[in-house]
Amino acid sequence: MDDIFKYYPIMIDFMRIKINKYIVADSEICGGTPTFNGTRVMVWQVLEMLRGGMSIDEILEDHPTITGEHIRAALQYAADLTRGRDNVTISVPLTA
Numbered sequence: 001m002d003d004i005f006k007y008y009p010i011m012i013d014f015m016r017i018k019i020n021k022y023i024v025a026d027s028e029i030c031g032g033t034p035t036f037n038g039t040r041v042m043v044w045q046v047l048e049m050l051r052g053g054m055s056i057d058e059i060l061e062d063h064p065t066i067t068g069e070h071i072r073a074a075l076q077y078a079a080d081l082t083r084g085r086d087n088v089t090i091s092v093p094l095t096a
Helices: 002-009 045-051 056-062 068-083
Strands: 017-018 023-026
Touching: 023 068, 045 056, 045 068, 056 068
Parallel strands: none
Antiparallel strands: 017 023
16 A cells, blocks of 8 residues: 555645735635635636626625625636636646
8 A cells, every 4th residue: 555655755735826916726725726815705606606697796795705806806817718828737747
């Protein structure tokens, strides 16, 4: 059983990526899914609410820990991802 670990000499326990001023991906928060900094509100949730027809005011009322700037940052993040601009790719090589 101990032989398994000789192939993985480096284990990453914690990773935090600052996507922009308002959005982070933290391995300790919501499994690394992008959230708004300092909250557990996931970016995809807000984007889904907007797609579903909720107004910004309704979203802010339901989630008082975020602001209109957070929502604009989420929209910019979605635009950047779909445009392919400034995407972050992390590669961790595994050595035998």
